[in-house]
Amino acid sequence: QDQNSGFNPHPLYAKLNQDRHAKRFIFMPIALSFLAIFAYALASLIILFRLNAKRLNKSPSMSRKWPIIVSAIGIAFHLLTILNTTFTATGVDFGLLSMMSVITWIIALLVWIICVTNPMEHLGIIALPLASGILLIKMLFTDTVLINYDISLKLHITLSLMAYSLISLAAIQAILLGIQNNHLHNQKPTGFIRILPPLKIMEKQLFQLLLIGFITLTLSLASGFIFLEDMFAQHVAHKTILSMVAWLGFAVLLWGHFQYGWRGKTATRWTLAGAIILMLAYLGSKLVFELRA
Numbered sequence: 041q042d043q044n045s046g047f048n049p050h051p052l053y054a055k056l057n058q059d060r061h062a063k064r065f066i067f068m069p070i071a072l073s074f075l076a077i078f079a080y081a082l083a084s085l086i087i088l089f090r091l092n093a094k095r096l097n098k099s100p101s102m103s104r105k106w107p108i109i110v111s112a113i114g115i116a117f118h119l120l121t122i123l124n125t126t127f128t129a130t131g132v133d134f135g136l137l138s139m140m141s142v143i144t145w146i147i148a149l150l151v152w153i154i155c156v157t158n159p160m161e162h163l164g165i166i167a168l169p170l171a172s173g174i175l176l177i178k179m180l181f182t183d184t185v186l187i188n189y190d191i192s193l194k195l196h197i198t199l200s201l202m203a204y205s206l207i208s209l210a211a212i213q214a215i216l217l218g219i220q221n222n223h224l225h226n227q228k229p230t231g232f233i234r235i236l237p238p239l240k241i242m243e244k245q246l247f248q249l250l251l252i253g254f255i256t257l258t259l260s261l262a263s264g265f266i267f268l269e270d271m272f273a274q275h276v277a278h279k280t281i282l283s284m285v286a287w288l289g290f291a292v293l294l295w296g297h298f299q300y301g302w303r304g305k306t307a308t309r310w311t312l313a314g315a316i317i318l319m320l321a322y323l324g325s326k327l328v329f330e331l332r333a
Contacts (some may be wrong), residue, residue, distance in 0.1 A: 072121040073175045079114030080148070080168040083107045087164050091235040107161065111152055111168060118145045118171060125178075131188045136323065137178040139201070144171035146205035160245060162236055166212045192267035199260035204318060206253030207290075211315035213246045218308040243303050247294070250311060254290045257318075261287060282321035289314040 086107040090100040122145060126138045144167075151167045154160050189197070220242060223233045236242060261283060264271050271280045293310040296302035302310075 069121055069124045070179060072117050072124065073179050076114050076117035076121060077172045077175050079110055079117060080172040083111035083114060084165060084168045084172075086110060087161050087168075091161060091165070095234045104161075107164065108152065108155060111148070111155075111164065114168070114171075115145065115148050115152055118148065118175065121175065133184050134187050135182075135184050137174065137181060138184075140174045140323070141178050142201055143205050143208065144174045146201060147171065147209055150205060150209055158245070159237060162216060163209065163212060166215075167209070192263075196260065196263040196267055199256060199263055200322070203253055203257035203260045204322060206249060206256055207286075207315050207318055210246060210249035210253055210311055213242070213249055214308045214311035214315075217242045217246055218305070218312075221304055221308070243307065246307060246311065247297055250290060250294060254287070254294060257283070257287055257290070279321045282317055286314045286318040286321060289317065 086102055090102060090104070090107065093100040118141075122138075122142055126133045126142060147167050148171045151160070151163045155164065216236060217239075220233050220236050220239060224239060237245075261280075264280070268276075270276075289310060293302065293307065293314070297307065
């Protein structure tokens with residue numbers, strides 16, 4: 041492209057084009073994304089077959105290890121995609137889709153870690169297709185926003201992404217818990233509900249995710265106040281305020297649960313409300329900012 045054309049290629053592609061032998065690697069991120077999507081889709085199908093067998097009170101024909109192995113392959117290819125497109129020599133791509141890709145990768149990794157030791161395959165039915173969808177959208181659209189950062193900002197960003205991923209995972213669990221609660225309340229525990237763990241286990245898992253997510257969110261906010269110059273500066277004030285509102289909501293919910301036994305619909309509504317506020321704090325504000333830019 042002509043230097044005066046105003047076209048700015050992705051830094052990765054610009055770097056590759058400097059080497060006449062490197063052009064064959066231009067499509068590497070696309071190939072890695074396709075492999076990750078395929079592995080995620082295959083793992084999702086295996087989980088569906090296993091859960092459907094349980095619904096029919098049959099023994100699953102495929103071992104529990106297979107979705108764990110296949111999803112691990114997808115997670116590995118997803119990580120390679122991130123390393124090839126998000127983390128570049130000139131900085132880190134903080135575009136909306138790049139960050140969504142990182143978040144869904146963390147969610148997929150957390151689900152995998154949980155499923156290795158706990159019967160929570162149902163989370164993969166939502167988490168894995170979600171990661172696939174973001175990868176597919178990222179292949180079709182580019183929103184590169186390169187930023188250089190120091191170690192303190194790196195810590196803050198890492199904690200923020202971990203917190204958002206954990207809360208998002210808790211929101212998925214809350215949605216499934218809400219559906220299960222509603223069916224059981226209406227005395228219609230059929231179909232999809234029959235493949236979920238018992239209600240008490242679902243609620244226990246929800247509050248475990250919420251507690252870990254709340255602690256991580258607390259560390260994220262604390263690191264922001266310590267390392268950032270002004271958490272209430274004009275361009276980040278809305279993000280800080282919304283994150284603090286979400287933090288307060290989760291604090292009240294956890295206090296109510298351990299103090300007064302809050303559960304059921306109350307837990308579901310508070311979890312989803314907090315997750316939506318946290319989503320608006322980062323993704324919503326980032327989307328508006330990028331659209332204006």
